[in-house]
Amino acid sequence: MNGKENETGKQGDDQIRVVGHEHESNPKKDASWAQIAERHDRFLKVFGNNREAVLDGSSPMSQVFSEHTVGVNDILVVGCIDERCGHQGAGYHLGLGGAGILVPKAQQQAYVTYIIDTAVNKGVNTIRIYAHQGCGAARLSMGAGDHASGAVDKRAQWFTSELAKKVKAELTNKGVLDVGVVDGYLSSDEMLTPQDFHNAVGAIVDLTGDFDPTRKKEKEGLDFPPFFNVNGIFDYDHAMANIGVALNIAFGDHGFGSTRFNADRPFVITLFHNEEETPAESVSKLDQTVSDFVTTHQENTGTDLKDSIVIKILKRPTKNNEKEERSTVERSALKLVKQVLSDAPKVEALKRAVQKYTLDVDSEFSDIGSVISSQNTQVFTQHHGVGYMLWGEIVSMMERNEDVNFENLSEEKLTNLISRAYSNAGTSGF
Numbered sequence: 293m294n295g296k297e298n299e300t301g302k303q304g305d306d307q308i309r310v311v312g313h314e315h316e317s318n319p320k321k322d323a324s325w326a327q328i329a330e331r332h333d334r335f336l337k338v339f340g341n342n343r344e345a346v347l348d349g350s351s352p353m354s355q356v357f358s359e360h361t362v363g364v365n366d367i368l369v370v371g372c373i374d375e376r377c378g379h380q381g382a383g384y385h386l387g388l389g390g391a392g393i394l395v396p397k398a399q400q401q402a403y404v405t406y407i408i409d410t411a412v413n414k415g416v417n418t419i420r421i422y423a424h425q426g427c428g429a430a431r432l433s434m435g436a437g438d439h440a441s442g443a444v445d446k447r448a449q450w451f452t453s454e455l456a457k458k459v460k461a462e463l464t465n466k467g468v469l470d471v472g473v474v475d476g477y478l479s480s481d482e483m484l485t486p487q488d489f490h491n492a493v494g495a496i497v498d499l500t501g502d503f504d505p506t507r508k509k510e511k512e513g514l515d516f517p518p519f520f521n522v523n524g525i526f527d528y529d530h531a532m533a534n535i536g537v538a539l540n541i542a543f544g545d546h547g548f549g550s551t552r553f554n555a556d557r558p559f560v561i562t563l564f565h566n567e568e569e570t571p572a573e574s575v576s577k578l579d580q581t582v583s584d585f586v587t588t589h590q591e592n593t594g595t596d597l598k599d600s601i602v603i604k605i606l607k608r609p610t611k612n613n614e615k616e617e618r619s620t621v622e623r624s625a626l627k628l629v630k631q632v633l634s635d636a637p638k639v640e641a642l643k644r645a646v647q648k649y650t651l652d653v654d655s656e657f658s659d660i661g662s663v664i665s666s667q668n669t670q671v672f673t674q675h676h677g678v679g680y681m682l683w684g685e686i687v688s689m690m691e692r693n694e695d696v697n698f699e700n701l702s703e704e705k706l707t708n709l710i711s712r713a714y715s716n717a718g719t720s721g722f
């Protein structure tokens with residue numbers, strides 16, 4: 293819901309209120325529903341009538357998982373489950389209601405640690421934490437009662453900026469100097485359309501940690517319908533509570549409501565997982581969450597949604613081995629580069645080595661500074677700084693099985709490395 297409208301409008305904007313007996317004919321919603329129909333049907337077709345499926349690795353849909361590329365996808369987005377927010381840059385996406393605003397106080401520290409562990413394990417260099425306008429989760433976090441939209445928006449922003457501070461402080465405590473943290477805020481007009489209601493026709497519960505809602509928009513044939521995006525790894529019970537919120541929104545007056553979804557075009561909750569076996573406990577909790585919602589909804593409104601919600605269990609395709617191997621090399625190489633860049637004498641040696649190849653040492657090294665405490669993931673690629681070239685060179689060395697030992701890296705070796713990096717960069721069109 294657009295916060296600005298609420299300031300002046302009189303109707304309540306409780307995003308999760310369940311409204312029964314919805315007889316509204318809403319032309320905007322009807323048009324959106326019709327516009328999404330084809331994508332909605334196509335997505336459901338992937339499964340046929342099956343509840344479970346293994347995603348075909350050759351299917352374009354298998355590309356919705358982030359394949360980390362240093363300098364390109366090295367961002368972890370921590371944001372809301374809201375289907376209109378999933379466009380915060382390619383990379384890894386950790387979706388929880390209000391970016392985690394509903395995580396209980398006692399679990400907040402564990403949440404911060406989870407964010408950091410995820411960023412470090414994925415090898416990203418930027419954590420982007422953002423809030424958005426008109427966030428239903430932020431409103432819920434303020435408890436019952438009427439809350440002015442402005443106050444809700446402020447609280448959403450306050451939470452993400454505090455979270456960013458905590459994440460930064462803990463990164464520093466842990467000596468992780470190469471991951472930057474930024475926090476941001478999306479106003480309604482920066483969110484995906486529509487601005488005044490939720491058009492999600494499903495939800496993703498991501499147990500892979502790699503689902504990337506931006507990729508579906510980049511890749512041809514991947515035009516998913518709008519889905520809520522819920523991280524299932526941090527705390528599965530919390531994820532299920534988020535699914536409860538999503539269902540209340542979708543079937544309430546801020547979503548498509550309870551009359552449009554049906555057996556032919558149901559709200560589809562997809563659990564993505566990596567396991568060989570079906571993750572039985574997660575599936576059964578999801579079944580329970582949905583059945584609780586259906587029961588409560590029927591008690592409150594008299595409408596039976598049993599056939600209007602389906603659960604699909606989708607196993608991600610096995611990763612390509614060759615890619616996996618390369619990615620491991622890339623990651624180890626990046627670790628080495630970070631090691632060099634966090635060692636002051638080596639950085640000095642690097643500066644001397646680079647001096648031979650460029651007239652503008654300071655600007656090159658401001659890039660290194662950006663790599664170390666990156667505020668912007670693009671810096672790495674756009675300015676192809678020294679760190680990036682070094683990384684490329686180390687990857688090549690590792691691929692040639694050359695010994696790479698940075699513990700005893702002499703200035704002479706560094707100079708040679710930089711020399712090769714510069715000449716390779718010259719020939720590869722950097």
Ligand SMILES: [Zn+2]
Nearest residue numbers: 372390427428
């Ligand atoms: Zn939200």
